[in-house]
Amino acid sequence: GESVGLHLPTLSVQEGDNSIINCAYSNSASDYFIWYKQESGKGPQFIIDIRSNMDKRQGQRVTVLLNKTVKHLSLQIAATQPGDSAVYFCAENELTGGTSYGKLTFGQGTILTVHP
Amino acid sequence: GAVVSQHPSWVICKSGTSVKIECRSLDFQATTMFWYRQFPKQSLMLMATSNEGSKATYEQGVEKDKFLINHASLTLSTLTVTSAHPEDSSFYICSAPWGDTQYFGPGTRLTVL
Numbered sequence: 001g002e003s004v005g006l007h008l009p010t011l012s013v014q015e016g017d018n019s020i021i022n023c024a025y026s027n028s029a030s031d032y033f034i035w036y037k038q039e040s041g042k043g044p045q046f047i048i049d050i051r052s053n054m055d056k057r058q059g060q061r062v063t064v065l066l067n068k069t070v071k072h073l074s075l076q077i078a079a080t081q082p083g084d085s086a087v088y089f090c091a092e093n094e095l096t097g098g099t100s101y102g103k104l105t106f107g108q109g110t111i112l113t114v115h116p
Numbered sequence: 117g118a119v120v121s122q123h124p125s126w127v128i129c130k131s132g133t134s135v136k137i138e139c140r141s142l143d144f145q146a147t148t149m150f151w152y153r154q155f156p157k158q159s160l161m162l163m164a165t166s167n168e169g170s171k172a173t174y175e176q177g178v179e180k181d182k183f184l185i186n187h188a189s190l191t192l193s194t195l196t197v198t199s200a201h202p203e204d205s206s207f208y209i210c211s212a213p214w215g216d217t218q219y220f221g222p223g224t225r226l227t228v229l
Contacts, residue, residue: 008158106159
């Protein structure tokens with residue numbers, strides 16, 4: 001299903017700190033997860049993805065952790081910069097679900113603000 | 117690769133008029149595209165799945181006669197908001213899959229006066 005929220009969670013950090021953004025997903029059959037970054041007035045931008053057969057994946061300055069037991073996903077951003085300020089969304093998909101291919105279910109999002 | 121464009125980036129129209137939004141995959145083909153709507157400070161809500169060569173599939177609660185979708189080619193899907201009303205004002209975003217990942221367009225801001 002879809003996730004709708006009127007007040008997005010917020011996270012404020014100082015430049016240079018590490019940021020951790022959390023997401024709880026609902027569908028235990030989901031097998032593919034993506035983190036997106038959305039800046040004001042723009043479309044979501046792909047950051048990193050992870051499949052359900054993994055519990056950790058690293059990119060440049062970002063790490064995604066997946067805990068399928070508790071259906072929890074996190075995004076870690078190292079040495080956060082002011083340019084990282086945006087809304088971050090997790091999204092889940094059931095790749096093996098046939099009819100649901102490509103239909104992402106988005107989490108409510110977290111507003112990250114990085115102070116210089 | 118995997119660039120998705122939208123046109124226009126913003127549009128203002130009068131209540132009762134129709135507005136067409138285009139979504140293009142620039143460097144890849146997409147037999148399926150997706151249309152989302154996003155209200156301020158909210159998450160993305162899937163409206164419909166656009167299928168090349170066949171009818172679109174709409175999510176529950178989305179009026180298919182109001183939001184007309186046409187997947188004209190392997191690189192173009194259009195969303196037409198018919199008889200637009202102020203409550204249709206929103207940010208409309210399309211996406212297209214490349215591999216297992218969805219890539220999103222930059223969005224279209226629709227304001228209905």
